[in-house]
Amino acid sequence: MSSPYLIFFLMFSVYPILFSLTLVFHRWNIISPMKFVGLENLSYLAHDPLFWKSITNTFYFLAIHIPLQVVLALVLANALNKKMWGITFFRASFFLPVVISGVVVTILWKSLYSTETGLLNSLLIQLGLFKIPWLTSVHWAMPSIAIMATWKNVGLYTVFFLAGLQGIPRHLYEAAELDGASPFQQFIHITVPVLNPVVLMVVILSTINGFNLFIEPYVTTGGGPVNSTLSVVLYIYRQAFSFYKMGYAATLGFTLALIIFIVTLIQKTVLEKEM
Amino acid sequence: MHYLLLLIGALSFLYPFIWMVSATLKPENEIAHLSLIPSHITFDSYRAVFDKIPIIRSFFNSLFVSSAITASVLVFSSMVGYAMTFLAFKGKSLIFYVLLFTMMIPFQITLIPTYILIVKLGLADSYMALILPFMVSAFGIFLFKQYFSSIPRDLIDAARIDGSSEIMILFRVIWPNAFPGLVTVGIITFLTTWNEVLWPLIVIREQSMMTMPQMVTLFAIGGSAESQQGVILASAMLLAIPVIIIYIFFQRYFIESMASSGVKG
Numbered sequence: 001m002s003s004p005y006l007i008f009f010l011m012f013s014v015y016p017i018l019f020s021l022t023l024v025f026h027r028w029n030i031i032s033p034m035k036f037v038g039l040e041n042l043s044y045l046a047h048d049p050l051f052w053k054s055i056t057n058t059f060y061f062l063a064i065h066i067p068l069q070v071v072l073a074l075v076l077a078n079a080l081n082k083k084m085w086g087i088t089f090f091r092a093s094f095f096l097p098v099v100i101s102g103v104v105v106t107i108l109w110k111s112l113y114s115t116e117t118g119l120l121n122s123l124l125i126q127l128g129l130f131k132i133p134w135l136t137s138v139h140w141a142m143p144s145i146a147i148m149a150t151w152k153n154v155g156l157y158t159v160f161f162l163a164g165l166q167g168i169p170r171h172l173y174e175a176a177e178l179d180g181a182s183p184f185q186q187f188i189h190i191t192v193p194v195l196n197p198v199v200l201m202v203v204i205l206s207t208i209n210g211f212n213l214f215i216e217p218y219v220t221t222g223g224g225p226v227n228s229t230l231s232v233v234l235y236i237y238r239q240a241f242s243f244y245k246m247g248y249a250a251t252l253g254f255t256l257a258l259i260i261f262i263v264t265l266i267q268k269t270v271l272e273k274e275m
Numbered sequence: 276m277h278y279l280l281l282l283i284g285a286l287s288f289l290y291p292f293i294w295m296v297s298a299t300l301k302p303e304n305e306i307a308h309l310s311l312i313p314s315h316i317t318f319d320s321y322r323a324v325f326d327k328i329p330i331i332r333s334f335f336n337s338l339f340v341s342s343a344i345t346a347s348v349l350v351f352s353s354m355v356g357y358a359m360t361f362l363a364f365k366g367k368s369l370i371f372y373v374l375l376f377t378m379m380i381p382f383q384i385t386l387i388p389t390y391i392l393i394v395k396l397g398l399a400d401s402y403m404a405l406i407l408p409f410m411v412s413a414f415g416i417f418l419f420k421q422y423f424s425s426i427p428r429d430l431i432d433a434a435r436i437d438g439s440s441e442i443m444i445l446f447r448v449i450w451p452n453a454f455p456g457l458v459t460v461g462i463i464t465f466l467t468t469w470n471e472v473l474w475p476l477i478v479i480r481e482q483s484m485m486t487m488p489q490m491v492t493l494f495a496i497g498g499s500a501e502s503q504q505g506v507i508l509a510s511a512m513l514l515a516i517p518v519i520i521i522y523i524f525f526q527r528y529f530i531e532s533m534a535s536s537g538v539k540g
Contacts, residue, residue: 005351005354005355005370005411005416006370006373008351008410008411009373009377009411011392012385012389012392012408013373013376013377013380013385015388015392016384016385016388016389016392017380017384017385017388019388019391019392020384020385020387020388023387023388030391030394075280076284079277079280079281079284080281082277084277086281088526088527089285090281090284090285091530092522092526092530093284093285093288093289094284094285094288095526095529095530096288096289096292096519096522097288098533099466099518099522099529100515100518100519101469101470101472101488101514101515101518102470102472103470103472103488103491103492103495103511103514104491104511104512104514104515107491107495107507107508107510107511108291108292108295108508108511109291110495111295111298111306111504111507111508112291112294114504116307117306117307117504118307119291119294119309122307122308122309123309126309151287151288155288156533156534159530159533159534160534162534163534208381212382212383214473215472215473215492218492218496219492219495219496222496233383233473236383236386237473237476237477240386240387240390241476241477246387246391249387250384250387250388252383253383253384253386253387254383254384256381256383257380257381257383257384260381
């Protein structure tokens with residue numbers, strides 16, 4: 001019963017990896033024959049300012065997205081962790097953006113972010129504040145995309161945290177309360193240690209998602225202004241399917257996979273030591 | 276205090292969607308107004324979407340592709356999951372490592388060669404281009420293996436004595452006993468493929484073959500919407516409606532499936 005799977009695996013896993021590896025050492029636009037260029041793609045990558053820009057952009061995105069995501073998900077999960085009326089409704093509403101297509105969310109937020117006609121700036125003006133050039137300024141564009149991505153995904157991580165919270169036996173809190181621990185102390189000494197593995201999972205999953213950022217900049221900014229929201233996957237997409245530089249795009253793909261692997265490994269080591 | 280926090284939360288997730296519904300029903304020049312209630316309700320934005328792009332065709336494309344992939348993943352992944360759980364055969368542990376390995380290679384590496392493979396097979400701009408690479412899922416196999424492990428072996432032995440073939444056992448004995456597993460894998464596969472947009476953007480150029488998210492994306496960034504916000508939002512709304520309707524009825528299954536599997540749809 002596994003033999004169809006093996007054929008599938010050969011076609012869509014083994015062959016692509018080997019072929020991708022070959023492409024790294026070639027120049028190829030699909031139409032003309034492949035040309036062996038040795039390490040040219042790699043040395044080009046090392047000095048490609050746009051590649052490094054896309055990597056820096058991603059780290060900037062993660063620096064905003066991950067802390068925001070973890071804190072908000074924790075707060076929401078704590079709020080949900082009570083037996084009370086309407087809790088199913090609240091949980092379902094937090095989770096709604098998770099199931100909705102990223103395309104919908106991105107189009108919606110592009111409208112909300114619009115400098116002249118957007119809901120967010122209209123609100124800021126009503127409050128007597130100033131307009132923010134959400135997606136049109138080099139400084140604001142990436143944070144705006146990070147906020148949008150957090151809004152989309154936080155419901156999923158809330159549910160992860162909630163599952164963790166519900167696994168904590170009630171009597172631990174009761175005992176701590178008898179010993180005179182404040183709610184805050186209970187949170188720090190009971191809740192946080194239990195949730196540490198969930199934090200690790202959330203950090204790693206958000207990191208992988210962050211490195212795969214594509215549709216958000218593709219729809220809202222096209223990578224601009226001045227490449228401030230160019231993501232690595234968007235850059236690969238352009239190299240491969242706008243310029244047909246298959247060899248270089250494959251090199252970028254391998255490098256990105258390697259970077260993701262190293263970053264998540266570091267996160268795992270650091271965060272597990274903390275626990 | 277508690278309720279206040281939950282209310283603020285719910286409002287910040289739901290209000291943008293409510294605003295979107297209202298914006299698509301307003302005349303174009305009122306979209307910037309804070310008020311949710313339009314001076315009069317108009318379906319002009321929706322009418323414009325239907326006039327400008329074959330959105331209904333793309334809906335059926337998406338429906339067909341997502342259903343085909345989901346059916347295929349349920350059948351093939353549960354077959355491999357069954358073999359891995361209940362059958363003894365040569366190379367079983369090899370397949371296990373192969374699975375782990377497949378799950379770990381990121382799509383950035385396989386994206387370009389898979390595209391080239393599809394082109395070489397002459398499948399670009401076809402349903403097969405959208406379906407073929409996703410027909411078996413390693414993640415599905417793992418989940419099935421997990422669900423199947425809790426099914427008592429006696430059930431299978433009894434069925435074998437009755438003379439059932441392995442395939443019959445899978446569909447007649449195992450499937451009815453692993454219903455939550457089927458729901459979980461089904462929901463996640465359907466949602467992931469319904470929402471997938473990068474792959475269709477790469478392998479489909481022909482408008483009549485486009486999936487719905489792809490068509491809406493290209494409509495939003497391309498010129499044919501003439502940057503009318505109401506019209507673009509209406510196309511996004513049409514893309515969201517099917518998922519929202521299903522979600523309203525089955526939200527518990529959606530949340531539990533995705534929470535238990537730890538993946539993003």
